[in-house]
Amino acid sequence: xxxxxxxxxxxxxxxxxxxxxxxxxxxxxxxxxxxxxxxxxxxxxxxxxxxxxxxxxxxxxxxxxxxxxxxxxxxxxxxxxxxxxxxxxxxxxxxxxxxxxxxxxxxxxxxxxxxxxxxxxxxxxxxxxxxxxxxxxx
Amino acid sequence: xxxxxxxxxxxxxxxxxxxxxxxxxxxxxxxxxxxxxxxxxxxxxxxxxxxxxxxxxxxxxxxxxxxxxxxxxxxxxxxxxxxxxxxxxxxxxxxxxxxxxxxxxxxxxxxxxxxxxxxxxxxxxxxxxxxxxxxxxxxxxxxxxxxxxxxxxxxxxxxxxxxxxxxxxxxxxxxxxxxxxxxxxxxxxxxxxxxxxxxxxxxxxxxxxxxxxxxxxxxxxxxxxxxxxxxxxxxxxxxxxxxxxxxxxxxxxxxxxxxxxxxxxxxxxxxxxxxxxxxxxxxxxxxxxxxxxxxxxxxxxxxxxxxxxxxxxxxxxxxxxxxxxxxxxxxxxxxxxxxxxxxxxxxxxxxxxxxxxxxxxxxxxxxxxxxxxxxxxxxxxxxxxxxxxxxxxxxx
Numbered sequence: 001x002x003x004x005x006x007x008x009x010x011x012x013x014x015x016x017x018x019x020x021x022x023x024x025x026x027x028x029x030x031x032x033x034x035x036x037x038x039x040x041x042x043x044x045x046x047x048x049x050x051x052x053x054x055x056x057x058x059x060x061x062x063x064x065x066x067x068x069x070x071x072x073x074x075x076x077x078x079x080x081x082x083x084x085x086x087x088x089x090x091x092x093x094x095x096x097x098x099x100x101x102x103x104x105x106x107x108x109x110x111x112x113x114x115x116x117x118x119x120x121x122x123x124x125x126x127x128x129x130x131x132x133x134x135x136x137x138x
Numbered sequence: 139x140x141x142x143x144x145x146x147x148x149x150x151x152x153x154x155x156x157x158x159x160x161x162x163x164x165x166x167x168x169x170x171x172x173x174x175x176x177x178x179x180x181x182x183x184x185x186x187x188x189x190x191x192x193x194x195x196x197x198x199x200x201x202x203x204x205x206x207x208x209x210x211x212x213x214x215x216x217x218x219x220x221x222x223x224x225x226x227x228x229x230x231x232x233x234x235x236x237x238x239x240x241x242x243x244x245x246x247x248x249x250x251x252x253x254x255x256x257x258x259x260x261x262x263x264x265x266x267x268x269x270x271x272x273x274x275x276x277x278x279x280x281x282x283x284x285x286x287x288x289x290x291x292x293x294x295x296x297x298x299x300x301x302x303x304x305x306x307x308x309x310x311x312x313x314x315x316x317x318x319x320x321x322x323x324x325x326x327x328x329x330x331x332x333x334x335x336x337x338x339x340x341x342x343x344x345x346x347x348x349x350x351x352x353x354x355x356x357x358x359x360x361x362x363x364x365x366x367x368x369x370x371x372x373x374x375x376x377x378x379x380x381x382x383x384x385x386x387x388x389x390x391x392x393x394x395x396x397x398x399x400x401x402x403x404x405x406x407x408x409x410x411x412x413x414x415x416x417x418x419x420x421x422x423x424x425x426x427x428x429x430x431x432x433x434x435x436x437x438x439x440x441x442x443x444x445x446x447x448x449x450x451x452x453x454x455x456x457x458x459x460x461x462x463x464x465x466x467x468x469x470x471x472x473x474x475x476x477x478x479x480x481x482x483x484x485x486x487x488x489x490x491x492x493x494x495x496x497x498x499x500x501x502x503x504x505x506x507x508x509x510x511x512x513x514x515x516x517x518x519x520x521x522x523x524x525x526x527x528x529x530x531x532x533x534x
Binding site for chain 2: 009014018087107111112
């Protein structure tokens with residue numbers, strides 16, 4: 001599965017990738033560290049991805065702008081989109097849903113919970129294969 | 139309230155003592171003149187037919203214009219010195235008072251010395267027996283300083299809000315990194331680290347969690363002074379029901395007995411804030427329960443005076459040591475060390491909220507017996523529109 005990951009924080013991208021790898025079998029990541037770069041990827045259209053994970057606080061703009069653009073894109077208007085942010089402000093969740101995100105997950109608590117939240121969100125997008133604890137595919 | 143003797147002197151004596159009647163009236167007028175001369179407010183009484191009937195001397199201090207200027211002014215005097223942007227507001231208030239409703243209005247005037255001042259004026263219509271407005275009394279005071287302070291506070295609140303947002307985002311990001319990376323190390327290098335190494339990583343994770351908790355607490359505390367403060371009359375029964383619903387699970391788990399009084403009062407405040415107060419107090423009562431007995435939480439209501447009421451949350455928990463009692467309401471203090479999870483911010487928030495509502499909080503406690511947190515809360519305001527009948531008659 002090809003996953004677009006948009007987050008300006010390299011360490012956070014690493015953490016999110018680890019969590020996603022635990023959840024989804026065979027992932028391949030396309031990473032963007034800015035709003036501009038994410039737009040480039042969308043514009044070039046070289047790769048088609050089946051899931052987008054977008055952080056709301058990007059260095060050069062708000063993640064929700066990109067989410068809106070994804071929803072307006074003919075190929076991705078039904079794409080599962082997960083939005084993330086470190087600030088647990090209710091406004092972030094509201095803004096995400098208004099922009100068209102499928103799910104909002106806060107980057108708080110501990111990593112186990114973060115991973116669990118991601119797993120649960122993704123299980124709703126049942127097109128993916130979920131790896132079980134011992135690595136076998138379900 | 140008006141002095142009873144002022145009222146009863148008129149008509150109390152027989153009509154043949156016209157002399158007495160005249161003397162009484164003189165006395166009243168004299169008292170009245172003393173009052174208005176010394177009152178640090180401008181009092182102007184106008185009637186639709188006769189214009190200005192009365193103007194107090196302080197008007198000169200407040201506006202820079204003499205009492206004669208007021209009497210001689212063309213049209214409404216205050217309107218003639220009102221700043222242009224506030225004219226609409228001022229005139230609307232005048233219209234409201236002219237049809238029989240009293241109203242409070244704030245507007246700016248240009249003092250004769252050319253500086254602008256904020257005035258707060260109460261316009262009180264004086265009506266005859268049929269309810270027709272015969273005159274309007276405008277009592278105005280200078281509120282420029284008050285409004286300046288208010289503006290300063292609003293600016294500081296805005297700064298604090300911005301600061302809180304920055305903390306919320308900027309501090310949390312590195313905390314997430316620390317947790318994520320420490321967990322990754324523990325997972326990927328489990329064998330190399332061994333038990334000792336894994337324990338070191340645990341300490342890192344605990345530290346990061348504690349840091350996160352503190353950040354959340356600071357945010358909560360600052361939210362108290364910058365959050366909404368709309369005030370309504372709130373029935374405490376509703377608030378306590380909500381609190382109990384939210385603690386239902388813990389109450390059932392601990393088999394806690396909650397005792398509420400039959401009559402819970404309606405208080406003046408904000409529903410969210412009041413919920414926070416009682417949620418905190420209940421939460422603490424349950425958290426610091428004694429392992430030796432079934433927790434019991436009693437809510438007791440005691441009248442205080444016509445403006446306030448005292449609501450106490452009394453528990454039979456572990457209690458707070460005397461030496462720590464003073465500190466327990468301060469931010470970041472915890473009376474129990476680190477055995478029980480908490481940030482020490484909850485009670486400080488409660489204190490701040492209660493004080494912002496105009497009340498106070500008091501705590502009594504005994505180790506081994508339990509604690510009593512008493513909150514003094516304001517009662518709903520009585521109807522402010524009460525122009526005494528006797529005062530109204532004095533102008534007929």
